[in-house]
Amino acid sequence: MxxxxxxxxxxxxxxxxxxxxxxxxxxxxxxxxxxxxxxxxxxxxTLENSVKRDRWALIATFCRWYIKQGFDYPRAIPESMFETLDDDEKIVYGYCSYTPLDEFDKTEHESRNRK
Structure with a gap:
């Protein structure tokens, strides 16, 4: 616990x-x-980790779209730690997605698809 x-x-x-x-x-x-x-x-x-095992937590924070996320995990995690992650852990850390450039990135608008 x-x-x-x-x-x-x-x-x-x-x-x-x-x-x-x-x-x-x-x-x-x-x-x-x-x-x-x-x-x-x-x-x-937190208190000291008395069980000496990793304690994982998934932290979700809600904020406005234009507020920068706290960490860029794919660039922040050292290669030695990356190599120990399984596929599910890599997904949680964001290796399968990226932060949108702006409010239009990763969205589709009818007006943008017109020629």
């Missing part, structure tokens, strides 16, 4: 996360297959 610490209502403060322990943090326990949803501004952290 993975444990994430969260500070309730911290997303409403408008302040940056202080470093170190936070007495207001509470544990949020999740098991494999669970879905946890929170505002990305909420203060959160």
């Amino acid at each position: 993975a444990v994430t610490l969260v500070v309730p209502k911290s997303h409403q403060t408008g302040e940056y996360a202080p470093q170190g322990e936070n007495a207001e943090a509470i544990p949020l326990e999740a098991e494999a297959g669970d879905i946890v949803i929170w505002d990305s501004r909420i203060l959160h952290a």
Whole structure:
């Protein structure tokens, strides 16, 4: 079971996360297959990985189309890590897709198809 610490209502403060322990943090326990949803501004952290196995998480963030995504995983992941990924993991990291150039990229409009 993975444990994430969260500070309730911290997303409403408008302040940056202080470093170190936070007495207001509470544990949020999740098991494999669970879905946890929170505002990305909420203060959160993980505890030490006591099982010494990889802990995977799929993080989805919603934002406006013109806001740049956080990471370009296909260019950021070192070759040594890429070689260890199976096909499903490569799909999750975005090796089978690309970020659109603009709001017209990857869409079809009737007016664009006219001669």
